Amino acid sequence: MTSTRPRPTDNGPRRPRDTTRRGTRTVRVWTSAALAAAAALAALLVPLLAPLDQQAVDLTAKLLAPSADHPFGTDELGRDILLRSVHGLRVSLLVGITAALVASVLGLLIGAAAGALGGRTDRLVMRAVDTFTAVPHLLMGIFIVAMFRPGIWPVIASVGLTHWVSTARIVRAEVLSLRSRPYIDAAVSGGASRLRVARRHLVPAVLPQAGLAAVLMVPHAIWHESALSFLGLGIPAHQASLGTMINGARGSLLTGEWWPTLFPGLFIVVPTLAIAGLAGAWRERINPRRRSELVL
Amino acid sequence: MTTTTAPAPLLSVRGLAVRFLMPGGADIAAVNDVSFDLSAGECLALVGESGCGKSVLAGALLGLLPGNARTRGSALLSSEPGVVPIDLPAADERTLARTVRGRLLGLVPQSPAGHLTPVRTVRSQLRETIRALHGTRGRDLAAATEAAAERAAFPADHLDRYPHQLSGGLAQRAATALALVGDAPLLIADEPTTGLDRDLVARTVGELRRHTDEGRALLVITHDLAAAERIADRVAVMYAGRIVELTDAAPFFGTPGPRHPYAAGLLRALPERDFTPIPGQPPGLDALPAGCAFAPRCPRATAVCAEPPDLIDGTACHHVPEPADV
Amino acid sequence: MSEPAPALELTGITAGYERRPPVVRDISLRVAAGEALGLLGPSGCGKSTLARVAALLHRPRAGTVHLAGRRATGFRHRAPRAQRTRVGVVFQQPRQAADPRLTLHDLIAEPLRATGDTTALPARVAALADATGLGTELLYRRPHQVSDGQLQRACLARALVLRPALLICDEMTAMLDASTTAALVAVVEDYRRDTGAALLTVGHDRALLHRWCDRLQEFPRERPLTPAP
Numbered sequence: 035m036t037s038t039r040p041r042p043t044d045n046g047p048r049r050p051r052d053t054t055r056r057g058t059r060t061v062r063v064w065t066s067a068a069l070a071a072a073a074a075l076a077a078l079l080v081p082l083l084a085p086l087d088q089q090a091v092d093l094t095a096k097l098l099a100p101s102a103d104h105p106f107g108t109d110e111l112g113r114d115i116l117l118r119s120v121h122g123l124r125v126s127l128l129v130g131i132t133a134a135l136v137a138s139v140l141g142l143l144i145g146a147a148a149g150a151l152g153g154r155t156d157r158l159v160m161r162a163v164d165t166f167t168a169v170p171h172l173l174m175g176i177f178i179v180a181m182f183r184p185g186i187w188p189v190i191a192s193v194g195l196t197h198w199v200s201t202a203r204i205v206r207a208e209v210l211s212l213r214s215r216p217y218i219d220a221a222v223s224g225g226a227s228r229l230r231v232a233r234r235h236l237v238p239a240v241l242p243q244a245g246l247a248a249v250l251m252v253p254h255a256i257w258h259e260s261a262l263s264f265l266g267l268g269i270p271a272h273q274a275s276l277g278t279m280i281n282g283a284r285g286s287l288l289t290g291e292w293w294p295t296l297f298p299g300l301f302i303v304v305p306t307l308a309i310a311g312l313a314g315a316w317r318e319r320i321n322p323r324r325r326s327e328l329v330l
Numbered sequence: 331m332t333t334t335t336a337p338a339p340l341l342s343v344r345g346l347a348v349r350f351l352m353p354g355g356a357d358i359a360a361v362n363d364v365s366f367d368l369s370a371g372e373c374l375a376l377v378g379e380s381g382c383g384k385s386v387l388a389g390a391l392l393g394l395l396p397g398n399a400r401t402r403g404s405a406l407l408s409s410e411p412g413v414v415p416i417d418l419p420a421a422d423e424r425t426l427a428r429t430v431r432g433r434l435l436g437l438v439p440q441s442p443a444g445h446l447t448p449v450r451t452v453r454s455q456l457r458e459t460i461r462a463l464h465g466t467r468g469r470d471l472a473a474a475t476e477a478a479a480e481r482a483a484f485p486a487d488h489l490d491r492y493p494h495q496l497s498g499g500l501a502q503r504a505a506t507a508l509a510l511v512g513d514a515p516l517l518i519a520d521e522p523t524t525g526l527d528r529d530l531v532a533r534t535v536g537e538l539r540r541h542t543d544e545g546r547a548l549l550v551i552t553h554d555l556a557a558a559e560r561i562a563d564r565v566a567v568m569y570a571g572r573i574v575e576l577t578d579a580a581p582f583f584g585t586p587g588p589r590h591p592y593a594a595g596l597l598r599a600l601p602e603r604d605f606t607p608i609p610g611q612p613p614g615l616d617a618l619p620a621g622c623a624f625a626p627r628c629p630r631a632t633a634v635c636a637e638p639p640d641l642i643d644g645t646a647c648h649h650v651p652e653p654a655d656v
Numbered sequence: 657m658s659e660p661a662p663a664l665e666l667t668g669i670t671a672g673y674e675r676r677p678p679v680v681r682d683i684s685l686r687v688a689a690g691e692a693l694g695l696l697g698p699s700g701c702g703k704s705t706l707a708r709v710a711a712l713l714h715r716p717r718a719g720t721v722h723l724a725g726r727r728a729t730g731f732r733h734r735a736p737r738a739q740r741t742r743v744g745v746v747f748q749q750p751r752q753a754a755d756p757r758l759t760l761h762d763l764i765a766e767p768l769r770a771t772g773d774t775t776a777l778p779a780r781v782a783a784l785a786d787a788t789g790l791g792t793e794l795l796y797r798r799p800h801q802v803s804d805g806q807l808q809r810a811c812l813a814r815a816l817v818l819r820p821a822l823l824i825c826d827e828m829t830a831m832l833d834a835s836t837t838a839a840l841v842a843v844v845e846d847y848r849r850d851t852g853a854a855l856l857t858v859g860h861d862r863a864l865l866h867r868w869c870d871r872l873q874e875f876p877r878e879r880p881l882t883p884a885p
Contacts, residue, residue, distance in 0.1 A: 216753040219713045220814065224767030225741040228733050234766070235755050379833035381803030524831065527698035527860035553833040556863075599834040601867035607839035611789065611806065 059315065066311030073305035077124040084117055097291050107293035109279070110286055115294060119301045121274040126302065129189050129269075130256035136194030137255070138248035141201025146240070148202065149209025150232045159202065166199045175258060176267055184270045189262055193255045201247045208240040249313040253306030260302050276302050338408060339367035340515055340547045341391075345403035346419065348383075348390050352398065358615045360386040362571040363403070365641070370515060373539070373548040375562035375579070377555060377596075379612065383571040384551050388520055390419050391549075392437060393426040407516060409434055432463050436514035438538070440521040442505035446493040452479070452504045453489040456511065463512045482507035483537060499530050506537060517541060519550045523557040535561045555600060559583045567593040570612055570623035577644045589645045592624045622648065660689040661725025663822045663854030664710055669719035671705050678717060679705050685856075685873055687822070689724075692848070692855040694865030697875025703858045704748070706875075707826040710856060711745045724821060741771060744815035748827035750807035754799045760785075760810040761795040767818050784813035788843050805836035812840055816847055823847070825857040829864065841868050 092112035100107045106115035148159035166174070175192040182188035212218065212235070221231050262268030263277025271278050276298045283294030348361040360383045368374050376384050389395045391405055406415035407430070416430060431437075439445035447455055456475045460466050466474050476486050484503040493501055502522070509517060519538055523531045531554075539561050542548045552558055558565060558579070565582045567575040567590060575582075575590040588594045595608035610627035613619060619626070625635035630649040639646045664687040672678035679702035687693045697703045708714035709721060715731040722728070723742055728735060747753040754763055764781050768774055785795055788809040799807050808828065815823060823844060829837035841864075848855060859865055865872055 216747040216749065217755045219708065219711075220745060220747070220753050220811070221755075221766065221770070222713060222732055223711055223740055223743060223745045224770055224814065224818065225737045226766070226770040227737075230770050234770075238757055239755075379803070379836060380805055380831065528862060529698065553831075555834055596834050599838040601838070601861075601864040605838050605841070605867055607837075607842060608835040611791070612803070 059318070062311055063315040066308040066315070069304055069308035070312060073123060073308065074127065076120050077127050080117070080120040081124055090114075097286055097294070099291075100293055106297040107291075109294045110282060115279075115297050118274045118279060119276065119298050122276040122279055122298060123301050123305065125186065125269060125273065125275045126256045126259055126277075127305070129186060129193070129259040130252045133190045133193035133197070133255040133259070134248050134251035136190060137197035137251055138201050138244055140194065140198035141203075141247070142205050142237070142240070142244045144198060145202035145205025145244075146209055146232055146237055149206040149213065150228065150236055152213075156206070159206070163199050163202060166196065171196045171258065172261060175262060176265070179262055179267045184268065186269060189259050189268045192262065193258045197251055197255065197258075201244055201251075204243055204247055205240050208243055209236050212236055212239055246313060246316050249309065249316065253309050256302060256306050338411065339369045341368040341405065341407050341549070342415075343367070343391075343403070343405040346387070346390060346405055347402040348386050348395065349400045350396075350398050351400065352616075356616050359618055360571055360615050361390065362618075364568075364571075364573050365403075366566055366573065366576055368516070368547045368549060370547050371542060371545050372564065373542045373550060373562050374564045374566060375550045375552060375558035376566045376568060377552055377558050378568035379553055381615070382568045382612065383615065384568050385520065387568075388518055388549075388551050391518060392431070392435065393418065393421060393423065407434055409515070432459070432509075432512035432514060434512075434514050434516060436509035436512060436517045438502075438506050438509050438517060438519040438522055440524060442498075442501040445505045446501065446508075448493050451490050451492055452484070452496070452507075455504075456489070456507060459508055459511045478507050478511050479504075481510055498526065499533055502526075502530070502534055503537065506541075510541065515546055517546050517548045519548065519552075521552055521554075522550065523552060523554050531557055532560075555583075555596065556602075567596070570618055571615055572623065572646060573641060574624065574646045575644060576641065589650050590624075590647050591628050591630050591649070595627075622646075662722070663687045663689050663691070663724060664856060665720075665722040666706070666710060667720045667722075669706060669709055669716045669721070671702075671709050671714060671716040671719075673705075680709070680716075681876075682719070683876070684719075687854045687856050690848075690852045690854055691871065692857065692869040694869030694872045695856065695858045695875055696860065696862060696865055696872055697858070698860060701875050703875055704826050707745070707824050707856070707858050711743045711824050712740050713745070737771065741767065741818045742821050744818065744820035744823045746808070746812050746815045746823070746825045746828045748830050750804055750811050750831070751799060753811050754807055756799050759796050759798055760790065760802065760807075763799075763810050764795075764813045764817055767814060771818065773818075780817060781813075784817060787816075787846065788813045789839055805832050808832060808836070808840065809843075812843060819851060820853060821851075822854045822856065825855070825859075827859050828857070830859065830861075837864065 090113055095108050095112035096110055098104055098108040098112075104114050104116065106119065109115055109118070144159055148156040174196045178192035178195060179188045182191075218231060218235060221235055226234065259268055259275070260277035260280070263275045264281045266281060269275035269278055271282070279298040280295055283298070287295045344365050346361060346364045347359070350358040350360060352358060362383075364387060366374065376387065378384050386395070390399075390401050395401070401419040403419070405418040407418055408415040409429075416425065416434070418430070421430065446452070453475055456478050457471055460471060460474050460478060464474070475489070479486055479489055482503045484500065484507050488496065488500060493504070496504060517538075522534050522538060526534060535557055538548060538550065550558065550561055562579040565575070565577060565579050566573045567588070569592045575588060575593045577589070582588050582593070583597070588597055592608070598604040599607050608627055613623055613626070620638070621636040622628070622631070622639050625631040628635070630647075632649070634648045637648070639648050643650075664685075666686075667684050669680055669683045670678050671680040683706055685693065685695065695703060695706070705714060709716045709731075712721065712723075712728055712731050712735040720727055723739060726739070728739060730736070758766065761781055764784055765777055768777050768780065781795070782792065785792055790806065790809045790813065794802055794806055802810075808831070812828070825844065829840055832840070844855065847853060855869070857865060857869060862872075
């Protein structure tokens with residue numbers, strides 16, 4: 035005898051695994067969100083409450099180990115590492131977000147143009163993409179910053195101008211696959227110009243992908259900024275930047291003072307991982323393979 | 331053409347309902363209180379327009395519903411007499427994968443070209459399926475592969491072709507051959523004739539009919555009434571998630587014709603007949619009326635239609651005309 | 657007055673995709689002004705490609721297209737907008753033919769906006785929603801919230817919104833049930849009665865095309881090795 039009592043079923047045994055996976059995913063997303071929010075708040079508010087006195091050099095307090103007064107210790111010039119790291123984070127986030135925006139908008143425009151126009155434009159763009167891919171980003175970045183005086187804007191330009199390639203690739207592929215859809219045919223038949231087809235049908239369709247690429251690029255851009263600053267080519271040494279701080283701490287690391295390297299390093303790693311975690315969650319949301327949409 | 335003795339049905343669906351809980355909190359009742367039996371050697375055509383819930387019903391039987399679906403009721407598939415039947419909507423994925431799909435229930439897909447792996451030959455796909463379902467190996471496997479192709483009338487000299495080298499008809503036979511490998515007593519064909527031209531429809535229908543005549547049970551899901559007429563022993567007409575008429579195919583398509591006004595309207599809309607549409611449109615499955623869902627479009631509707639009609643004598647209508655004959 | 661030029665004349669059309677062999681070989685056909693021509697063909701025979709050529713959406717490798725006596729010089733964006741919009745097209749699969757982000761209202765209104773003709777937009781969309789049996793209630797839903805039949809009604813409304821002189825229906829009703837099929841055909845015939853537009857309908861259902869069209873033409877029976885995607 036089988037029970038005739040109606041019972042809800044939930045598609046078999048996929049449920050437990052899905053639930054646990056969803057559980058860890060939720061924890062990961064919220065941790066990432068909390069860390070990213072904390073980093074953003076600190077970078078926004080702390081410099082307002084505790085302005086960094088660039089000249090606050092106190093050679094009597096140099097290289098103090100972490101203590102109640104200086105939770106992250108002091109550097110080789112006696113400056114508080116916690117405060118400088120927060121200020122450095124502000125610079126890094128500013129550079130990272132702006133550079134990622136520049137790169138993504140460039141990538142979106144170039145990729146959409148290549149995919150939508152096709153033919154000669156497409157071939158030209160793809161050769162440019164190959165060229166940029168062939169040269170390591172950092173090398174190209176160094177080349178670009180070297181043309182300017184050190185500062186924030188050359189770093190943004192250097193990262194932005196070298197990182198549009200991946201977005202352009204993603205957008206072009208997406209546009210190419212959309213272009214053969216009958217709804218694009220219908221738009222053309224309805225009198226839409228090339229620009230209108232791109233603006234109305236193609237770009238909105240690729241925006242989630244491009245946006246995801248942009249967010250994923252923020253951590254990457256931060257790492258590049260730090261690398262350039264570490265090499266002494268990015269943010270000038272007198273400005274607090276995580277890269278310059280780690281660069282300045284090289285000497286003390288050899289003599290056993292680990293804190294001037296570790297804490298700025300954590301300020302690079304933790305917020306970038308948090309942003310990457312959020313981007314990962316976003317990717318799962320827009321994943322086309324997700325079968326949640328009911329087709330009637 | 332009626333069965334003399336009624337053996338226990340192979341598939342017995344009772345009170346099956348599927349709802350979807352949508353992100354916005356909406357609740358879509360895609361299938362409501364569906365009951366029918368299907369015996370070996372019999373073909374039931376489930377007809378209705380797109381969005382009436384027939385594909386969801388198939389999904390519930392195959393265990394292929396998305397995660398936000400909730401099913402109620404039962405669909406008992408009896409593998410052989412004496413063995414406890416499997417309740418398909420309640421079965422877990424393991425049971426479905428190991429004992430049901432391919433072995434008890436074969437799916438003839440809607441688009442055979444998309445159902446075959448494009449980078450492998452038909453032979454290699456058949457071999458793999460036979461090995462997975464029967465564990466056949468070596469020389470026996472080669473023979474079994476040819477035999478499997480033969481059963482679906484797939485020409486042996488085309489076995490080494492890739493799916494893209496096959497015509498639509500041959501691709502359909504290849505997919506059918508795959509569905510038949512496990513000797514499943516129940517076949518479900520999902521819109522097998524959509525987009526096919528007349529010759530291919532005739533051939534596909536003929537082949538599916540042959541498998542029924544060999545003793546399999548066949549559930550055909552289609553919106554193509556002409557195909558249903560050619561293949562089915564019985565017809566179930568679905569409207570807004572419910573079966574509104576369940577009857578023998580011959581009187582349904584011939585005389586006296588359908589008894590439910592929706593079914594009658596569908597047949598009248600055929601180009602071979604009046605070619606006149608049923609006025610209005612079906613209700614959304616998220617906002618079904620409390621009473622008869624067809625009442626707003628129905629010429630026979632009266633006040634009693636505010637009550638939902640039960641499926642009595644194969645028709646769910648308050649205004650069934652008295653049958654002229656038995 | 658002399659005999660009006662045929663609404664559509666295809667001469668010796670050969671067409672294909674990229675470097676693959678052509679899917680349409682040397683096809684000619686003629687749709688007289690106001691006529692309804694049914695083009696019958698088996699699945700995968702290249703009917704859809706021919707329909708796209710006739711709608712100026714695909715450049716043929718050889719052959720000419722004349723619309724109302726004027727030879728088409730370019731295809732897709734190279735065709736003058738006025739020429740493109742003389743032809744309305746309805747495709748087989750409404751889900752593929754509707755931008756998933758637009759509401760049905762915007763879907764129907766899009767050609768009006770694209771051509772800058774927005775003066776009578778609300779009235780025109782409302783009239784077409786009514787004529788196609790869509791009603792105003794569904795207009796603010798998106799494609800995934802309506803059925804295939806409802807979406808195809810909206811796609812037909814979009815094809816008619818610019819009042820084309822020629823309507824091309826590529827297997828418009830292949831996915832639809834009998835009642836919706838009859839309803840959509842009635843919409844097309846009402847439109848043609850009002851405007852005198854010509855019709856090229858491409859399909860495999862002989863009974864339907866026989867009932868619908870003035871004249872039937874068979875697509876040459878030449879089964880390609882590769883079924884259409």
